Amino acid sequence: MENHFEMGLDALRQKILLMASRAETAVNQSVQSLVQRDYDLAIRVREDDNIIDQFEVEIDEMAIVLLTKAPLASNLRLITVAMKVSQNLERIGDEATKIAKRARDLAQEPAVKVNFDINRMAVMALAMVKESLDAFVQRDPAAARAIIPRDKEVDALNKEIHSQLAQHMTLNPDTIGRCLHWIVAAKSLERIADHAKNIAEEVVYLCEAQDIRHTLKN
Amino acid sequence: MPKLNPPEAKTNSPGSNTLIQIESLSLHYGESKALKNISLTLGEKVVTAFIGPSGCGKSTLLRCLNRMNDLIDNVRIEGSCKIGGHDIYSPDVDVIELRKRVGMVFQKSNPFPKSIYENVAYGLHLHGSKSKPEIAAVVEQSLRSAALWDEVKDRLHASALGLSGGQQQRLCIARAIAIKPEIILMDEPASALDPLATARIEELILELKKDFTIVIVTHNMQQAARISDQTAFFYIGELIEFDSTAKIFTNPAKKQTEDYVTGRFG
Numbered sequence: 236m237e238n239h240f241e242m243g244l245d246a247l248r249q250k251i252l253l254m255a256s257r258a259e260t261a262v263n264q265s266v267q268s269l270v271q272r273d274y275d276l277a278i279r280v281r282e283d284d285n286i287i288d289q290f291e292v293e294i295d296e297m298a299i300v301l302l303t304k305a306p307l308a309s310n311l312r313l314i315t316v317a318m319k320v321s322q323n324l325e326r327i328g329d330e331a332t333k334i335a336k337r338a339r340d341l342a343q344e345p346a347v348k349v350n351f352d353i354n355r356m357a358v359m360a361l362a363m364v365k366e367s368l369d370a371f372v373q374r375d376p377a378a379a380r381a382i383i384p385r386d387k388e389v390d391a392l393n394k395e396i397h398s399q400l401a402q403h404m405t406l407n408p409d410t411i412g413r414c415l416h417w418i419v420a421a422k423s424l425e426r427i428a429d430h431a432k433n434i435a436e437e438v439v440y441l442c443e444a445q446d447i448r449h450t451l452k453n
Numbered sequence: 454m455p456k457l458n459p460p461e462a463k464t465n466s467p468g469s470n471t472l473i474q475i476e477s478l479s480l481h482y483g484e485s486k487a488l489k490n491i492s493l494t495l496g497e498k499v500v501t502a503f504i505g506p507s508g509c510g511k512s513t514l515l516r517c518l519n520r521m522n523d524l525i526d527n528v529r530i531e532g533s534c535k536i537g538g539h540d541i542y543s544p545d546v547d548v549i550e551l552r553k554r555v556g557m558v559f560q561k562s563n564p565f566p567k568s569i570y571e572n573v574a575y576g577l578h579l580h581g582s583k584s585k586p587e588i589a590a591v592v593e594q595s596l597r598s599a600a601l602w603d604e605v606k607d608r609l610h611a612s613a614l615g616l617s618g619g620q621q622q623r624l625c626i627a628r629a630i631a632i633k634p635e636i637i638l639m640d641e642p643a644s645a646l647d648p649l650a651t652a653r654i655e656e657l658i659l660e661l662k663k664d665f666t667i668v669i670v671t672h673n674m675q676q677a678a679r680i681s682d683q684t685a686f687f688y689i690g691e692l693i694e695f696d697s698t699a700k701i702f703t704n705p706a707k708k709q710t711e712d713y714v715t716g717r718f719g
Binding site for chain 1: 655656659675678679698702703
C-alpha cells in the first residue's frame with residue numbers, strides 16, 4: 236500500500252527541487268546578462284522572478300498542511316527545513332533580479348574598463364548554491380559543512396572588487412554611476428553565497444538535528 | 454438582484470458533487486436533545502471527519518446517515534437527511550436497501566464467527582443472486598481493496614476470529630465494501646488498534662476514497678488531519694464549524710475549534 240504521508244513529503248521535495256532549478260537558472264542568467272551586456276536576458280530574469288516567489292508560497296502551503304498531520308521527528312525537520320530552504324531560494328531569486336536590473340542599466344551604457352574578477356565570484360557563489368542543494372537532495376551533512384567556510388572566500392573577493400571599483404571611481408569620476416552598478420551586483424553575488432551557506436546549515440540540521448547557525452564565527 | 458449560488462456551491466469539499474445533504478436535523482433521546490439543528494453538505498468521494506469531545510453528538514449524527522438510530526427506543530428526529538437528493542427518512546425508504554448503500558464499520562471489529570471468506574461473502578448471499586464464481590471474484594476484489602488479500606489468501610477458510618485486531622478491522626471493511634455501498638461510515642475504526650495497524654487503516658481509507666464516500670468519527674485529531682478532506686467539529690450537540698480540513702487545522706474560524714484541535718480541551 237502507498238504511504239500517503241510519504242507521498243506528500245515527496246511532493247514537497249520535488250517542489251523544492253523545481254524551485255531550486257529556477258533559482259539557479261535565474262542566477263546564471265543574471266550573471267550572463269551582466270557579463271555579456273545582454274539587455275533582453277536581463278529583462279527576462281526580472282520577469283521570471285514572480286515564478287520563484289509563487290514557489291515559495293506554494294511550498295509554505297504544502298508544508299503547513301503536512302505539519303498538521305503530526306509528522307515524525309525526522310519528517311518534522313524536513314518540513315521546517317524545506318520552508319527555510321525555499322525562503323533562501325526566494326531571496327536568491329531576488330538577488331538575481333537585482334543583478335539583472337543593474338545588467339539592464341549597464342547594457343545601455345559604455346563598458347567600464349576595470350580589471351576585476353566578477354566572473355570568479357559568480358562561479359564561486361553559483362557552485363555554493365548548487366552544492367548546497369545537492370547536499371540537501373542527498374542528505375549529505377559532510378558536503379554541507381564543507382560549503383560553509385567558502386562563504387568567507389566570496390566575502391573577501393567582494394571586498395577586493397569593492398576597493399578596486401572605489402579606486403577606479405576616484406580616478407574616473409565619469410564612471411561613478413556605472414561602477415556603483417557593479418558594486419551592487421557584486422554585493423548581490425555575495426548575498427547569494429550567504430543564502431547558499433544558510434541552506435548548507437539547514438542541511439546539517441536536517442541530517443544531524445544539530446543547529447550550527449551562528450556558531451562558526453571566527 | 455444577485456444570482457443565487459447553485460447547491461454545489463454550499464459544498465466545502467474540493468471540487469466534488471453533493472452526495473449527502475443534512476438540513477436542520479435535530480435528534481432527541483426522550484427529553485434530551487442530542488443533536489441541535491445540524492445542517493451539513495458532504496461531497497461525493499471525499500473523506501469527512503466528525504470530531505468533538507465525547508457526547509458531542511458526532512457518532513449519533515453518523516448513525517443518522519444509515520438510520521442506525523431507528524434501533525434505539527425513544528429517538529425522535531426532525532429535519533431531513535438526503536442522500537443523492539432523496540430523504541432517507543421519508544416513509545417510502547427501504548431501510549435494508551439504505552444500509553446496503555451506506556455501509557458501516559465500528560470501533561470494535563465485529564467479524565462473524567465464520568471463515569474469512571464467508572465474512573465477506575455473507576452480505577452477497579444475503580442480497581441474492583450471484584453465482585459461486587462471481588462471489589469468489591467479489592470476495593477477492595474486496596479483500597484486495599481492503600489491503601488484506603496478500604495476508605489471508607492462503608487461509609480464506611480459516612476462522613476470521615484468528616486474525617489480529619487490525620486484520621479483523623480490515624476484514625470488516627472488506628465485508629462492508631463487498632456489497633458495493635456508495636458511502637462507508639466509520640465510527641472510530643482505528644481507536645482499538647496499535648500504531649502500525651492504525652497506519653494501515655489510514656492508508657486504506659485514503660485508497661478507498663477513490664471509489665467511496667467516507668464519513669469517519671475520530672478522537673485522534675492528527676488522524677483527522679491526515680486522512681480527511683473536510684472536517685466537522687461538534688460540541689454538545691451543535692455543529693460548531695465545518696470546513697476543509699486544511700482550514701480547520703491551520704486557520705479555524707472559531708476559537709473553540711482551535712482549542713479543541715490543538716488539544717486544549719476535550
